[in-house]
Amino acid sequence: MGFILFYLGYYFAFETKKKRLLFTGSILFIFLAFSALAIAFHTHDVAKRSNPAIVFAQESQVKSEPNIRSNEAFILHEGTKVQVLDTVSHWKKIKLSDGKTGWIPENDIKLLNIF
Template identity: 65%
Template sequence: MKNILYILLFFFGSLSAQNEKIFDQANTLYNEGKYAEALDRYEVVLNSDKHSAELYFNIANAHYKLNHIAPSVYYYEKALALKPKDKDILNNLAFANNMRIDAIANLPEVGLARFIKKATKSLSFDNWAKLTVALVVLFVLFYLLYYFTFGTGKKRFYFVTSTLSIIFACVALIFTFYNYSLAKKNNPAIVFSQESQVKSEPNVRSDGTFVLHEGTKVQVLDSVNNWNKIKLSDGKTGWIPESDIKMLNIF
């Protein structure tokens, strides 16, 4: 059994070292201005199921240098999903988006809905869940202190604190499920077709409603056969051939 474990460790260690070597070769080719050759080497690493923000970022940079609009936006978005606050990724994604033909405005969110969504996205689903558990633990702790304490002042303090803890725990739990709901509904994709006719219904005979071009980001709402129902950031919806887009959530 130990021999098998050692063999597996050696195999994965060798694979990792090989990927690092190929990644360095790709970076060297990129710095020499050989962007197509660099992409070939990056693809080798990617095909070995290695996923990292750095790899996606470098692939996007190479595509950007080659004026490949859709792939550059796609891989910057992939990198951003792994490092949401990285300034270099955000800046380069903005440059890539400027190459797109479609200029689509964002549908403004106002009032309470905007505040709740912003508050929900301030933490990840896992962190909201951890916060909920921590607040429940605090509630139990302060309630026990309240129950076994006899001093009036301390008893009042522990009662108020335990009550606030369970209230905040309930709020955190609501945010946890809402965050999970938003994540489940978030199904983004990038248009890869140079030009795609968006239809009113999922068939080629239906009327075209508008045209999208490569690099545009959409949300996939539904799928029927080889068609996907999409929604734009300005609220427009329609059906697009499945082959014209590439999903971002697939790693």
């Protein structure tokens, strides 16, 4: 909206000083609009890649590989927030905020946002 007002002011202005000022203002508004658009796309991309989940099982064993016989990497308790990185069969690869990763059965966690 600002661009249109500044451009119309530029178009109908007669003084050179006013024309320069209004033209510069309209260019600034275009730059701000494209910057806001770029930030919006970046934020959407970050939100789409983020895949948070909460552990809903009382206690869940996180495995080093996506099978029941693999070694236990660590144990998580109910309410822990994790990031889901990958899915294989009925297993989800998760990452904790401290950087630990492992595989957890998919029915032990619930995704917070599904795209």
